[in-house]
Amino acid sequence: MWYKIGKDIIVRSENAAKPETQSSAYLKKLISRLEPIHSSFDFGCGKLRYERAIAKTTGELALVDSEVQLSRGQMIRGRSTTIRDYVGKSNHVHALTVGGEDGVVLSLDSTSIKAHRCASGGKGEHNQAIGRSRGGRTTKIHALSDPLCRPVVLHLTPGQDADIAAAPDVLALAPPMSVLLADKGYDGDKLRGEIIRRGAKPVIPNKSNRVVIHRFNKRAYKGRNVIERCFGRLKDFRRIATRYDKLARNFLAAVHLAALVAYWLN
Structure with a gap:
């Protein structure tokens, strides 16, 4: 989450949420020293409690985030509300919506x-x-899966x-995301x-x-197991584990149907 000042300038924050070891006075002092910069930095909705201190330093503020995040219920200043409702009652901050959904891995x-x-027998x-590989005549299924193992793109x-x-x-068909996990086979500049972009x-991994x-987050990479589990579940269907369809469109339709049965209908 960011605080936008005017048209192009966005305030930078040193930390996204208040650690237990830091006092409110320390954070207010930190915010008062922030310098406007021309790029986006995660500010964290935990700083909403300090919007008055930020406003004194920077003037007009805009909270920039997706509609999903702005409309999510949470505790702000001891009461249950949404960021959009809270900002609507503030004289220091207003909300701007951007496309996408934050935190999608x-x-x-x-x-x-x-x-x-x-x-065999399909035209071309x-x-x-x-195609022909070391395993003989094969087809590759490329997929993007969400953290619940559900395929969101199949190619x-x-x-x-x-x-x-x-x-x-595959990326051309992908929904908005914040992190993409992949193995070494996708390591290219x-x-x-x-x-x-x-x-x-x-x-x-490099x-x-x-x-x-490049920097590599091993902890985040552990979550990549969901795509392997997704393929394992799809191959429980005999028609997916072995391709019997001559036409690619028919086989892709079968994969989509298997995904629907495995993850959405049950």
Whole structure:
């Protein structure tokens, strides 16, 4: 969450929430020393209790966040309310809505599916997402899953296609997110830049031959297991574990139906 002053200037905060070891007087003193900068920094809704001190330092303020966050119920100054309702009664702050949903963590990966011999005969095997790899004739399912293992994007490519080559097409279908988890197969500067341009933070381990090492959050990366569990659940369906469809559109439709049955209808 950010505090915006005027048109372009946003106030920077040193910490997002009040630690137990810091007094309110200390934080008010810290806020009074903040300097306006021309970029976005997480401010934290915990600072709402200090909006008067911030206003004395900076003047007009705008609370910038998604509608989901602004309308979420929480305790502010000892009473249950939403940020939008609280800000509506304040003379120091007003709320601005931006698109997207904060805190959405998505995981990206792919899995190979063996194509049965009866899947032959589609017009142009490559166009039907069937390729030849070490496992024989295979199809790759690329997916993005949320923290509940639910696939939010499904995409097909021939089995020999690299994971990172299909990533831009998957991201083009992706909903707004704050963090993207992926394995080493997606470690590329171009892809990292694309993720950042979409407003998300890439959590991808560095390859052993990488020259410029990027920071890597091991704790956040542990959450990537959800995409593996997602594929495991989808492969419980025999028609997904082995491809029998000649046409890619038919097989993709079957994958979507399996996802609906596995995660939304039950």
